[in-house]
Amino acid sequence: MQAPGPDEELLLELLNSRPVFDGVERDRFADDGELREWSRAHGGSGSAPEAELLRLTRDRLQDVVRGAAEPASLAQALDGVSRVPELDENGVTWQQSAPPDSRLAARLVLAWAHIQEHLPGRLRPCGNDECRLFLLDLSNANRARWCSMATCGNRMKARRHYRRSRAR
Ligand SMILES: [Zn+2]
Numbered sequence: 221m222q223a224p225g226p227d228e229e230l231l232l233e234l235l236n237s238r239p240v241f242d243g244v245e246r247d248r249f250a251d252d253g254e255l256r257e258w259s260r261a262h263g264g265s266g267s268a269p270e271a272e273l274l275r276l277t278r279d280r281l282q283d284v285v286r287g288a289a290e291p292a293s294l295a296q297a298l299d300g301v302s303r304v305p306e307l308d309e310n311g312v313t314w315q316q317s318a319p320p321d322s323r324l325a326a327r328l329v330l331a332w333a334h335i336q337e338h339l340p341g342r343l344r345p346c347g348n349d350e351c352r353l354f355l356l357d358l359s360n361a362n363r364a365r366w367c368s369m370a371t372c373g374n375r376m377k378a379r380r381h382y383r384r385s386r387a388r
Contacts, residue, residue, distance in 0.1 A: 235354040263327075274328075285344065294329050300322060
């Protein structure tokens with residue numbers, strides 16, 4: 221199994237930017253400044269329209285991964301994006317071009333598409349229904365259910381144990 225590429229990690233960061241603590245969502249990207257800083261650190265433009273597109277793309281990607289929306293709902297992130305083959309001494313390399321404000325959103329949607337194609341079913345929501353995080357399971361067994369064994373895994377085990385001991 222291959223290690224996640226840099227864009228897969230970026231995609232997980234985006235998907236996991238709305239964690240829930242004690243039943244309350246904390247949107248890491250609710251603040252324009254934080255989102256724009258994150259975007260600039262990853263090659264984005266850091267503009268206000270980009271921030272809007274990134275939030276929209278994130279929320280739609282979350283729905284698509286949860287099976288609650290169709291991939292077509294991601295279309296806006298790929299608006300104006302094209303790939304052109306260029307010949308060089310190694311053969312063909314693909315030059316991607318995108319409007320500056322969609323560059324990062326397009327990369328994230330393409331990272332999702334890459335996982336769909338090469339690692340189908342491995343990007344999924346955490347099995348704890350009170351958790352809003354996602355996981356990318358790269359293990360051979362492909363049986364991971366929790367975003368993290370330390371938090372959700374142990375919590376769900378404790379809950380099952382509690383139910384069992386109450387049933388007795
Ligand atoms: Zn979780």
